[in-house]
Amino acid sequence: MKAIIATALDKQYNAAYLGNAEVGSIKTFIRMPKDWRHIVLDENNQIDKALSWSSAFFRTDTDKHAIAGFYDVVVPAYNTQTQYYLPEQIYFDVENLVFTYPVHDFTQAEIDAKLKDEKINESNSLKQELIQQKLEAQILESAQAESDDTVALDNQALYPFWEVGVAYTVGFKVQAFDGVDVFLYKCVQPHTSQEDWQPKDVPALFTKVAYPGEIPVFVQPTGAQDAYNTGDQVHYPTENDPVYESLIDDNVWSPTDYPQGWQQV
Incomplete structure (x- = not known):
């Protein structure tokens, strides 16, 4: 991100970018302007053509950024638990030629309050997670019992x-x-x-x-646990073939292996 201190000439010739900025205020840019007019006046308040320029490729013409007053915006190193900065307090660091922010210390009371809020939020998040897990477990258990x-x-x-x-x-x-x-x-x-x-x-x-009412295809039973009982109906041998109904309980035979145990419907 770049920033510039708006001048009267900048506002006049780059109104599309600085129209609402006050003279002397700092304007930040997430992306550099594609075109920019840099105007310098001579002693007669006329445009000095030798020092002034208009670039249609200002975004990529990086060697002109500093000349026009654009410098990097640098977020200072700070401890997020005990310190903070305010974006609206941006200023120009003349020594390092960057825009940056002053770092402030939280008071101990503010630090304690922040830690308490974090613990409350963590507890609430964990509570919601546990509730969701228990509700899901109850729903799945109920489904299995259906x-x-x-x-x-x-x-x-x-x-x-x-x-x-x-x-x-x-x-x-x-x-x-x-x-x-x-x-x-x-x-x-x-x-x-x-x-x-x-x-x-x-x-x-x-x-x-x-x-x-959905009639399945006959599957060869392997024992009492999956045997057919009286009244069970199946297609045999494929879903496109006739329907047979079991005449006995514990029927582990197919209609062809034990015809007495089945009748065609």
Whole structure:
């Protein structure tokens, strides 16, 4: 950042940049003006053409900055805990040829008050963080306890994605990929997940959660935990094939392996 002490000539010939500045005031610039007219008058109050110039490339013509009165603005080193400076107190440091600010010391009372405010703010921030964590934990716990599959599916985003190395308990719900699609699954047998036990591949461990009335494709049961019961319906062998309804409980056979256990709907 640069600054300049506004002169009457500067205001007259650079009104676009200094129109509202008072003569003798300091004007700061985040970016240097693209064009600038530097005017010097001779003893007859006429423009001295030898010393005056107008630059359309003033922003990059850095060797002319100091000539026109532009100098760097330097923020002084100070301890933010015990000291401060005020931007409106900017002044020109003649010895170092920079614009800068005087540094002031906070009183001990101000330092103590500042520390108290910081501790209060830290405590409030931590409180909000803890509240958020507890609310999130309660919401996720409530989601896992939800027994209505329709409600669970309508709020599927609340459930975590399946991961390797997690101890899953019966009824715990996870999201998992089948190809590029994401489905909701429910654990049917306690286990610690492994890389090759993804929910879509292990019906003995997970069952896909479906809306009521949605008829799934037959999946070969591996035991009582995922067997079909009386009234369960499936497409067999693909979703485009007929629907079969189980006639028995603990049905672990397909319609072709044990036709007596199924009837086509």
